[in-house]
Amino acid sequence: MPKHLINPDHWIDRYSDYLFNFTISRVSDREISKDLVQDTFFAGLKSMKNFKGEASERTWLISILKRKIIDHYRKINSKKGQAEVRMTYNTNEDEGDWLEERVADPFDKTAQDTLENEELGDAIYSCLEKLPEKQAIVFKMKTIEGLETEAICNELNITPSNLWVIVHRARTAMAECMEKTWFN
Amino acid sequence: MKKRFLFISFKEAQHICDKAQYDEATGWEKTKLMMRYAWCRITRAYVQRNSKLSDSVKTSKLNCLNATERHHIKAQFDKELTKQER
Numbered sequence: 001m002p003k004h005l006i007n008p009d010h011w012i013d014r015y016s017d018y019l020f021n022f023t024i025s026r027v028s029d030r031e032i033s034k035d036l037v038q039d040t041f042f043a044g045l046k047s048m049k050n051f052k053g054e055a056s057e058r059t060w061l062i063s064i065l066k067r068k069i070i071d072h073y074r075k076i077n078s079k080k081g082q083a084e085v086r087m088t089y090n091t092n093e094d095e096g097d098w099l100e101e102r103v104a105d106p107f108d109k110t111a112q113d114t115l116e117n118e119e120l121g122d123a124i125y126s127c128l129e130k131l132p133e134k135q136a137i138v139f140k141m142k143t144i145e146g147l148e149t150e151a152i153c154n155e156l157n158i159t160p161s162n163l164w165v166i167v168h169r170a171r172t173a174m175a176e177c178m179e180k181t182w183f184n
Numbered sequence: 185m186k187k188r189f190l191f192i193s194f195k196e197a198q199h200i201c202d203k204a205q206y207d208e209a210t211g212w213e214k215t216k217l218m219m220r221y222a223w224c225r226i227t228r229a230y231v232q233r234n235s236k237l238s239d240s241v242k243t244s245k246l247n248c249l250n251a252t253e254r255h256h257i258k259a260q261f262d263k264e265l266t267k268q269e270r
Contacts, residue, residue, distance in 0.1 A: 124241060164202060
């Protein structure tokens with residue numbers, strides 16, 4: 001009997017944010033990240049019968065997403081190659097470093113920082129997955145998206161006092177979970 | 185009455201502390217929280233744990249989809265799922 005079962009009905013609610021966060025930290029573009037996440041879910045649906053249940057659904061989806069990200073970079077690099085060919089034949093000397101400047105990483109991040117932030121992000125998302133759905137939604141909207149109380153209340157059709165009760169429960173559960181998995 | 189004006193319950197302290205994580209607590213509320221923080225060990229523990237959680241989320245620079253984006257992906261996915269089930 002497989003250790004893990006597959007159920008695509010809850011993929012979007014449970015994993016879309018985790019996959020999106022994973023992608024955006026690698027491609028640094030919101031639109032491309034959304035497309036890659038969507039492609040991942042579609043590819044997951046198509047290859048559902050290959051899911052053996054040895055790894056969790058999330059791990060399995062991440063392995064598909066990783067391939068999608070690699071494909072994305074391959075595509076970019078092949079375009080870059082074409083651009084380089086064009087640049088080689090360009091006689092304007094001023095444009096020599098154009099491609100390098102475009103490709104250069106604009107963020108001054110060390111690999112260590114990025115890795116630590118990513119592990120911390122994983123720990124937070126793992127704890128979020130354990131919360132009841134409503135608490136997870138409210139926590140994400142309030143804490144990660146940074147939305148105003150009024151906006152969340154309108155979106156979810158709840159009162160501000162109801163929102164703060166949910167926020168309190170979510171924060172308490174998150175802090176407990178993070179204490180077990182990360183803080184200590 | 186005066187005592188009630190100055191001192192708050194632990195439940196109120198938790199509520200103010202939660203609001204303070206999102207800069208939604210007023211100066212007066214923060215003062216009342218600090219008064220309780222000074223003498224109540226449980227409040228101190230709650231504030232510290234709550235702040236630690238906020239710092240972690242901030243440090244991790246997490247991203248997530250907004251509601252519209254999630255709805256859009258879900259709608260597309262549901263279409264695909266229906267096709268597959270046929």
